[in-house]
Structures are given as C-alpha cells and as structure tokens.
Amino acid sequence: MVLHLSNFHLEGGAGVAAARLHRALLKSNVESALLVSTLTAEEPGVSSLSQNALQSKKALARFIGERLYFYPQEKDPAVRFAFSPAEFGADISNHPLVQQADIIHLHWINFGFLSLDSLDKLFSLGKPVVWTLHDMWTFTGGCHYSRGCGNYLTHCHYCPYLAKPEEYDISFQQFERKQDIYGKAKMALISPSHWLDGLVKKAALTAHIESACIPNCIDTELFRPLDxxxxxxxxxxxxxxxxxxxxxxxxxxxxxxxxxxxxxxxxxxxxxxxxxxxxxxxxxxxxxxxxxxxxxxxxxxxxxxxxxxxxxxxxxxxxxxxxxxxxxxxxxxxxxxxxxxxxxxxxxxxxxxxxxxxxxxxxxxxxxxxxxxxxxxxxxxxxxxxxxxxxxxxxxYAESLVAAQYQQLYQSLLTHE
The missing domain is CATH 3.40.50.2000 (Glycogen Phosphorylase B;)
Known part of the structure; x- marks a missing residue:
C-alpha cells in the first residue's frame, strides 16, 4: 500500500496535486491512501489526523506554533509564509496507516503537519520514501522559493528571509538537521518539472539522492472543452x-x-x-x-x-x-x-x-x-x-500516464529493498 502524506487535501496547488495522484493510482488498481491534516470533503481512501475537536485544536496549535516560532525572526511580513522552520508537527510514526504502508509518499508537509522530528521518526522506520516536491523547501534551509539566493547549492546561512541573517542562523540549523535525517532514508525525490529536478540535482542536500521528473496529473474527462x-x-x-x-x-x-x-x-x-x-x-x-x-x-x-x-x-x-x-x-x-x-x-x-x-x-x-x-x-x-x-x-499529464510512471518507481524501490 502507498500512503500519501499531505498537509492539505483539496486546498492549494500541492494539496490538489496529491489528491489527484491518489485518485489516479486508485483508477490504475494501485492500493493507495491519503492522510491529511484536515479533510476538505469526504473522499474514498482519504483520512484525516483531525478526527475530533481536540485533534483539530492540536493541528491549529501546531500551525500557530510554527508561525510564532518564525515571527520574531522574519525579515518582514511579506515573507511570513515563505519560510517554514518545521519545528512543530505531528508524530505519525505509529499511525495505523503508516504502519501498514509499504511506501511512504510525502507531498507538501509544512505549516505544522510534519516537523523535522516527525520526518526523522518516519525515515527511521526503514520504509521506502518517495517525496514529490512542490517547491524548493526540501533542499533549502527553510525557504519555499530561494528568490535568487544560491546558498542552498553549498550550505544555507545568512538567510535573506531573516531579520538578522547570521552564519549559524536558523537556515544553517535546518540545513544541518536535514542533512542528518536524509541520511537515514531510502528515498527518491520526484519533481513535477524538469526545472525543479535540475535544482534537486545541484543542491548540496539532495545531489546524492535518487531523483527524477514525473509531472502532476489531471482528470482529462473532468477538465475538458465545453460550449x-x-x-x-x-x-x-x-x-x-x-x-x-x-x-x-x-x-x-x-x-x-x-x-x-x-x-x-x-x-x-x-x-x-x-x-x-x-x-x-x-x-x-x-x-x-x-x-x-x-x-x-x-x-x-x-x-x-x-x-x-x-x-x-x-x-x-x-x-x-x-x-x-x-x-x-x-x-x-x-x-x-x-x-x-x-x-x-x-x-x-x-x-x-x-x-x-x-x-x-x-x-x-x-x-x-x-x-x-x-x-x-x-x-x-x-x-x-x-x-x-x-x-x-x-x-x-493524463492520469494513466503519470500513474504508470509512479507505479514503476514504487516497484523499483520495493524490489531493491
């Protein structure tokens, strides 16, 4: 079973893309499940971490904790949601779906869904991991798009998103932490665009990790020409x-x-x-x-x-x-x-x-x-x-074409365990 992990269900480009891939895999007879922070709507194979009022409050608290952690360090309000420190997140390593999964498939996991500690515990399970990148965060010290900064090519520090950039600032610390936990994972990094895959192959954090380009998919029967x-x-x-x-x-x-x-x-x-x-x-x-x-x-x-x-x-x-x-x-x-x-x-x-x-x-x-x-x-x-x-x-971008590429990748990771 393939378990997709995405903070958002049908909100934002990354959440939509994750749900579409999940549906495409189901249509291709692949056993697939999607675990999100909060359901946008009921959907087959999609589950939420927030099953009751208390869990919903905890999810909100994690999101607020993330933002409060970054708030005193941000350069200005314009970058408030453009940098994720990943200090707060849920520990889902013992979740039944995680335990059942043969493949862990990460999507966009920021804003309090998974922290770096959460990823560390997931990677330590030893299960093959596929990570579909929807921005640059996976290989930077915290920014989602570098806006021209090339520090991620060597080592993040003096981050332009911070009010007080320093040699050992939070971008340096996050970079070091990622370097440590990525070494524990049997992982493949997938970029929807060749542009992003090219950056993955150059970035210091990810140049040594298996990577490829597989585009997002779309239901071409739903999105079709009309009168x-x-x-x-x-x-x-x-x-x-x-x-x-x-x-x-x-x-x-x-x-x-x-x-x-x-x-x-x-x-x-x-x-x-x-x-x-x-x-x-x-x-x-x-x-x-x-x-x-x-x-x-x-x-x-x-x-x-x-x-x-x-x-x-x-x-x-x-x-x-x-x-x-x-x-x-x-x-x-x-x-x-x-x-x-x-x-x-x-x-x-x-x-x-x-x-x-x-x-x-x-x-x-x-x-x-x-x-x-x-x-x-x-x-x-x-x-x-x-x-x-x-x-x-x-x-x-048709569902069957993209699902087939992911099936081949999943099989390759499972075969070489």
Whole structure:
C-alpha cells in the first residue's frame, strides 16, 4: 500500500496535486491512501489526523506554533509564509496507516503537519520514501522559493528571509538537521518539472539522492472543452468580448505577478472595447482599482466543476508567476482547450510550447507579456492552438500516464529493498 502524506487535501496547488495522484493510482488498481491534516470533503481512501475537536485544536496549535516560532525572526511580513522552520508537527510514526504502508509518499508537509522530528521518526522506520516536491523547501534551509539566493547549492546561512541573517542562523540549523535525517532514508525525490529536478540535482542536500521528473496529473474527462457561449450565458459574462483569465490562490502574493498582468493589459494594442478580464482567487478591491479594462471578479472557486466553467469561458489564461513549479492553473486551462501565456520561469516553459499552444514571455517583462496576450488574441490559428493545448495535456499529464510512471518507481524501490 502507498500512503500519501499531505498537509492539505483539496486546498492549494500541492494539496490538489496529491489528491489527484491518489485518485489516479486508485483508477490504475494501485492500493493507495491519503492522510491529511484536515479533510476538505469526504473522499474514498482519504483520512484525516483531525478526527475530533481536540485533534483539530492540536493541528491549529501546531500551525500557530510554527508561525510564532518564525515571527520574531522574519525579515518582514511579506515573507511570513515563505519560510517554514518545521519545528512543530505531528508524530505519525505509529499511525495505523503508516504502519501498514509499504511506501511512504510525502507531498507538501509544512505549516505544522510534519516537523523535522516527525520526518526523522518516519525515515527511521526503514520504509521506502518517495517525496514529490512542490517547491524548493526540501533542499533549502527553510525557504519555499530561494528568490535568487544560491546558498542552498553549498550550505544555507545568512538567510535573506531573516531579520538578522547570521552564519549559524536558523537556515544553517535546518540545513544541518536535514542533512542528518536524509541520511537515514531510502528515498527518491520526484519533481513535477524538469526545472525543479535540475535544482534537486545541484543542491548540496539532495545531489546524492535518487531523483527524477514525473509531472502532476489531471482528470482529462473532468477538465475538458465545453460550449463557450453556453457557459458565458450561464455566468452572465459577455458573449462577444475576448475574455482573459487570471487565476491565483492569493492575488496579493507578489510571486504571482498580478502587477505585470495589469501593466501588460495597459500596453496591449488590443482595443479596450474588445477585451474584458476574469479574475479568480483571493483578492481585494484595491487590486481591481484603476484596472485598464472591465473586470469580472469570480472570487475563490472551490469546486472543480466551477473551475472547468471558468476556464471554458475564457479565450486565454495569463500566468505571470515569477517563480513556479508546474502550475495547476495552466494544466487545467489547457486541458479545457484554453491557450496560456506565461513567463519563462520554473516549469512554465515545459507546459506552454511557444506559439503552439500559447506564448512564453520574457520573465518580468510586462511588454513581452503584452505582446503574448496580443498574439494569442489575434492569432488567426486560435482554434488550432486550442486543439494543441488539449493535445499537450492528453499526451503528457493524463492520469494513466503519470500513474504508470509512479507505479514503476514504487516497484523499483520495493524490489531493491
């Protein structure tokens, strides 16, 4: 049995990716279970650490403990959730599912779900471990994205996320701790993007550990092309306009690049009367103020069905992330036949084939982003681009393809025990 461990169930990109892989494995007749901190919804094979009110309070206390531990050391509030000290977490080494598991499969385990001590106890069980990385935290001294810092290539210290960076600061201490506990595990590190796998292979903590690239997967029967006009009527969206979608869990996060999206729209040669914008995710009125084109704010959508409708209503999606692994939003949109525009960063260029199923813009350039938006909207081959987007997902990210790659990895780890 494969046991997946993820703090989140259906929240955030990593939580969604973990649940999707669990489902894909079940469809491929692999015995799979998923253990999360708190259930988002009842689902076969998914269990929660928080089975009662007391356990829920303990989970909240672990999360608060993590943040309070880091709070006096943070450089500023903007980095508050961008660094995880992993000081607080649940000891699940004796959990029945852990004891039954043949393979332990880690996903995103921060924010009080598992601590470094928790990982130490899990690794000491001697079971094979697969760890799917959803950011850089596994091989850094605590940051989820390094923002240009290269200390993780040698040894973390003088961390730019800290108010008082020092030679032996908490990034140095976490790096040392990880170095110690990783030596106890029979582990394979899996990155959804070749970009992240390349960093794993260079990082001092992980260069010696078996690693490979296996993408996230998606249910292509659920995320599929639908009747665009019918959906726009249902959602009270204009039928004759070009609709551009921006989707982000938290639009205020600078890493998501919303400001570049706004600036790019102001620079496009597209007539303002022809274009309107759909915004999906957590946002506030200030982000919509003085927007260069009319905005339809859809809010935070939690159901897959509503997401499918939003993607199908759009003519394109723009993902101007400054750092990202393998964004679910691009995969989901393309699976619905919606072309994507994004920056040349992280795993995004692996998903978008330039001027085939979308457009890759120069990183951090609102002018290049504007040119991409204009190109997609005015491209005479738009229908072909939509078909290409769908075909890319079917040939790369379909559940059966990804599940087969993981099955092969699991078998390899079990065979060489």
């Amino acid at each position: 665009k006009i019918a959906i726009r009527k249902k959602l009270n969206l204009p039928e004759s306009k070009k609709l551009i979608l921006f989707a982000g869990a938290n639009i205020a996060d600078p890493r998501k690049g919303f400001k570049y999206f706004r600036q790019a729209l102001a620079k496009t040669g597209v007539l303002v009367s022809e274009v309107e914008v759909m915004v999906l995710g957590k946002a506030n009125a200030a982000f919509m103020a003085s927007f260069p084109v009319p905005v339809h704010y859809l809010g935070k959508i939690s159901t897959s069905e509503a997401m499918v409708e939003a993607y199908n209503a759009a003519d394109m999606i723009v993902v101007p992330s400054l750092e990202d692994n393998l964004p679910n939003t691009i995969m989901e949109a393309m699976s619905c036949g919606t072309p994507a525009v994004g920056f040349a960063t992280g795993g995004i260029p692996e998903m978008i084939d330039h001027q085939v199923n979308g457009y890759i813009a120069l990183q951090g350039s609102d002018q290049s982003l504007a040119e991409g938006i204009e190109w997609v909207l005015h491209d005479e081959n738009n229908a072909k681009m939509s078909q290409n987007a769908r075909a890319k997902v079917l040939g790369t």
